[in-house]
Structures are given as C-alpha cells and as structure tokens.
Amino acid sequence: MKIVVLLVLVVELFGALAFDGWRVLYNSDGTSFEAKPQGDHYLHWLQTKDGSIVKYNQQTKNFEYGVIKNNNLVTSGEVYRGVKKAPAFEKGTLKIETEQLFDLWRLKREQNRFKQPYK
Numbered sequence: 001m002k003i004v005v006l007l008v009l010v011v012e013l014f015g016a017l018a019f020d021g022w023r024v025l026y027n028s029d030g031t032s033f034e035a036k037p038q039g040d041h042y043l044h045w046l047q048t049k050d051g052s053i054v055k056y057n058q059q060t061k062n063f064e065y066g067v068i069k070n071n072n073l074v075t076s077g078e079v080y081r082g083v084k085k086a087p088a089f090e091k092g093t094l095k096i097e098t099e100q101l102f103d104l105w106r107l108k109r110e111q112n113r114f115k116q117p118y119k
Contacts, residue, residue, distance in 0.1 A: 019037075020036065020037060021036065022034045022035070022036050022049070023035060023036070023037070025046070025063055027061075027062045027063055027079060027080075027081070028060070028061040028062050029062075031081050031082060032082070033048055033049075033063075033080065033081075033082035034048065034049050035047060035048045035049075035054060035063070039105060040105075040109075042105065042108040042109045042111075042112050043073060043104060043105045043108040043109075045066055045073055045101070046063065048080065048082075050083075052065060052080060052095075053065065053066040053073070053096045053101060054066055054080045055073065055074070055075045056075075057075040057077075060079070062079045062080075063079070063080045064076050064077060064078055064079055064080060065078050065080055066096060067096065068096060068100060068101070068104055071104060071107060071108075072104075073101070073104060
C-alpha cells in the first residue's frame with residue numbers, strides 16, 4: 001500500500017500541465033509575435049492574438065501559417081509575420097476556420113482512441 005501511495009505522489013509531483021499563456025516567438029529574420037499553444041498530443045498548434053493558426057517549420061526555422069492537407073495540419077510555406085499579413089491570408093486561402101480545425105482535432109482523437117501510445 002505504501003508503494004502505491006508513493007507512486008501516486010511521484011506522478012503528481014512530476015506530472016505538470018503545459019504552460020498555456022501567451023509566448024513571444026521569433027522567426028529566423030528576427031520578427032516576433034505572440035502566440036498561445038493549443039490542442040493536445042493528438043493535434044497541436046499555435047494560435048496568434050489575431051486568430052491565425054501557425055506551426056513551426058524546422059527546415060526554414062520559421063513559424064508559418066498552418067493549412068489542413070490530407071487530414072493533417074501542416075505548414076503552408078508562407079511565413080507568418082505578425083501584423084503584416086501574407087497576401088494569400090488576405091484572400092482567404094491560408095485562413096483556417098475554427099470549425100475545420102476542431103473537426104480535424106476530433107478526427108485525430110477518434111482515430112487514436114483505442115491505440116495504446118508508447119508501444
């Protein structure tokens with residue numbers, strides 16, 4: 001019984017929620033903006049103060065607008081620059097509607113519902 005209590009305490013002490021506040025993020029050219037992490041381990045993204053959905057592109061070292069392709073949230077190739085919007089965003093081709101994103105999130109959670117992670 002003491003071992004069970006000890007294990008529960010250890011898990012509670014070391015298991016913490018992720019920081020969900022606003023963060024200042026920087027692109028490789030030095031431009032900065034504020035964004036807040038959203039989602040869970042099935043699907044995650046950053047949402048900026050203006051409502052844009054962005055993801056980090058490790059190849060370009062920039063934060064780019066997110067787009068939904070083949071039921072995945074991926075980078076678009078168009079760098080997010082904060083106040084200065086990309087022309088494609090203004091046209092609506094890079095804008096993800098909240099309902100689209102949540103539908104994808106629900107799909108990812110449903111697909112992984114019965115899978116056992118970490119095996």
